[in-house]
Amino acid sequence: MKLLCDQMLGTLTKWLRILGLDTYYATIEMTDDDILQIAKTEQRVLISRDKQLIQRAKKEQLPYIAIQTTNLDEQLKAVLNHVSFNESSILSRCTICNTVLESIEKHIVKDKVPPRIFEQHDTFWFCKSCGRVYWMGTHYEHMKNKLQKLKQMK
Numbered sequence: 334m335k336l337l338c339d340q341m342l343g344t345l346t347k348w349l350r351i352l353g354l355d356t357y358y359a360t361i362e363m364t365d366d367d368i369l370q371i372a373k374t375e376q377r378v379l380i381s382r383d384k385q386l387i388q389r390a391k392k393e394q395l396p397y398i399a400i401q402t403t404n405l406d407e408q409l410k411a412v413l414n415h416v417s418f419n420e421s422s423i424l425s426r427c428t429i430c431n432t433v434l435e436s437i438e439k440h441i442v443k444d445k446v447p448p449r450i451f452e453q454h455d456t457f458w459f460c461k462s463c464g465r466v467y468w469m470g471t472h473y474e475h476m477k478n479k480l481q482k483l484k485q486m487k
């Protein structure tokens with residue numbers, strides 16, 4: 334299931350991408366028409382806090398998830414009530430640009446990551462669009478903790 338977050342949901346977008354979910358993030362220049370058009374043509378579920386935008390999606394019979402809160406955990410919970418993800422997909426996608434990550438040999442990242450990280454980790458991934466390098470570090474640990482917490486939330 335592919336997703337599309339409105340401009341107010343930048344942090345949520347980042348966390349959905351950490352989960353490995355294909356999440357388009359609407360840019361500030363995009364109008365409601367643009368957003369609905371992308372939801373339609375790319376068959377993405379609209380995730381929004383904008384009541385008007387949700388009303389329009391409803392009218393056009395597009396799938397949507399209405400977000401009612403500014404609390405990140407509650408936002409994530411609301412999305413995960415409708416969208417399933419695979420734990421093995423955590424950290425498979427760039428949090429900055431949504432590109433699927435590719436594995437990269439350790440020696441290649443030597444100058445691209447802090448020395449301590451290079452020593453502690455053997456597996457690295459990179460984003461071929463923006464060049465960012467990833468490892469099973471803080472994002473991964475935060476996500477695991479957050480998922481535990483979300484499981485306990487009502």
Ligand SMILES: [Zn+2]
Nearest residue numbers: 427430460463
């Ligand atoms: Zn990237």
